[in-house]
Amino acid sequence: MHERTHVAVIGAGLAGLACARRLREAGNQVAVLEKSRGPGGRMTTARGPDWQADLGAQYFTARHPEFIAAVEDWRRQGVAALWDGRLVRLGIAGVTAVDDDRQRWVGGPRMSAVTRNLAQELDVLPETRITGIAGEPGGLRLQTAAGKEAGAFHAVVVAVPPAQAIPLLEPIAPEFAKRAAGVMMRPCWSVVVRLSGETPEFDAAFVEDDTLRWLARDGSKPGRKEASVWVAHAVGPFSEARLEDDAGVIGQEMAGRVQAMTGMAGGAEVLRCHRWRYSQCVAPLQDGYLLAPQQGLGVCGDWCHGSRVEDAWLSGHQLASALMDAGV
Ligand SMILES: Cc1cc2nc3c(=O)[nH]c(=O)nc-3n(C[C@H](O)[C@H](O)[C@H](O)COP(=O)(O)OP(=O)(O)OC[C@H]3O[C@@H](n4cnc5c(N)ncnc54)[C@H](O)[C@@H]3O)c2cc1C
Known part of the structure; x- marks a missing residue:
């Protein structure tokens, strides 16, 4: 690399931060x-004011040795912990325990603690939406939505979901834009509900239902204070069909299902209902990352590697090594 290479990373999700x-x-x-x-x-x-809940990723697993080492480091720093919630399957066959010996990690005391920790020693510019990349390697410039320009950079890393990467990549790397266009992301409605009533004998469930696919008592995760806050995610077909519906209506509907599934009949207060237009990808790329060294351009994100937290981290981490190996 140059003596002091100046790199811009677009997107402060786990992939961008790891890179x-x-x-x-x-x-x-x-x-x-x-x-x-x-x-x-x-x-x-x-x-x-008196609650918190993980709205997107619910937990993560670690399989790759490098990611296992990173998670261990987060555990030591107190920003990740194992979650031993009682996990079940809820379906027509009734309630069956999930007994797979899998270690499930969460951020502590909240999922965002992991990314906050990674961001700590970095220069992160918030509220800066990038709308274009221009210039030559060594002199790459970024355009912002506010009409400003940032640069010049030796290299630029695009670390955003595929639909948001396409307009950035199309003018400068149409081949990469084409690859991104081939990766579909599922939408997902996510609701946070405060329930009252008797707590069921499980903390989280993979659900077989027309509306819900997942529900979890956020308060059962380590370090959380509010015991009665639950999060539920809707199934793909429901989220797709109801994508443009009013969040208030969706929230009430999903809360009703959460009550029915948990048997907590004492009341349900919807605290948040959020639409993820891009939640997890279907048929991700197998490349790990995309890199055009001669252009000083790299692309990373879960969708280049898989569909989970571990994939996002590996994609960003591996792209950083490849950029340095290529001497960008
Ligand atoms: C509802 C839901 C449930 C999930 N459950 C799990 C789970 O249980 N386990 C698991 O392992 N994974 C789960 N995932 C997937 C996991 O969250 C992702 O794989 C991972 O967080 C992706 O990280 P990323 O950095 O690739 O992308 P993101 O986290 O999407 O980061 C991209 C960043 O880029 C920013 N950005 C976008 N466009 C621009 C632009 N033009 N300029 C500047 N910034 C921009 C965005 O604001 C965002 O911060 C879930 C995801 C969702 C939504």
Whole structure:
């Protein structure tokens, strides 16, 4: 790499942050540009005056040795912990325990603690939506939605979901844009509900239902204070068919299903109802990441590697190594 390579990473989700951290640790100068108010992307935690709940990713598993080491490091720093919630399947066959010996990790005391921790030593520019990439390697510039320009950068990393990557990639790397266009993301309605009544004998469930696919008592995760807050995710067909519906209506409908499934008949207060237009991908790429070294352009994200938290981290981490190996 150049003596002090200057890299821009677009997107402060786990993939972008993992990439930025590795580049930074190797002595490069890195700027992370994020359209939202803070880092985290789909590992976000919603919060109210007296509640919090993981709205996107619910837990993560670790299989790859490098990711296992990263998770162990997060555990040591107190930002990740094992969740030993009682997990079941709820369906027509009734309630059956999930007994798969899988270690399920969560951020602690909330999912967003992991990405906040990664972002800590990075220069993250919030509320900066990037609308275009221009220039030559060594002099790459970014256009922002506010009409400003940032740069010049030796390399640019695009770390956003495929639909948001396409307009950035099309003018400069049409082949990459085409690859992104081939990856479909499922939408998902997510609801946070405060329930009252007798707590069931499970903390989370994979659900076979026309409306819900997942529900979890967020309060059963380590470090959480509010015991009666539940999160539920809708099945793909429901989320797709009702994508443009009013969040208030969807929230009430999903809360009713959560009550029915948990048997907590004492009342349900909808605290948040959120539409994920892009939640998890169907048929992700198998490349790990995309890289055009001669252009100083890299692409990472869960969708380049798989569909989970671990894939996002591996994609970003591996792209950083590849950029450095290529001497960008
Ligand atoms: C409802 C739901 C449930 C899930 N459940 C699980 C689970 O239980 N286990 C699991 O392992 N995974 C789960 N996932 C998937 C997991 O959350 C993702 O795989 C992972 O968080 C993706 O990280 P990422 O960095 O690739 O993308 P993101 O987290 O999407 O990060 C991309 C970032 O880029 C920003 N951005 C987008 N466009 C621009 C732009 N033009 N300019 C600047 N910034 C931009 C976005 O705001 C975002 O912060 C779930 C996801 C959802 C939504």
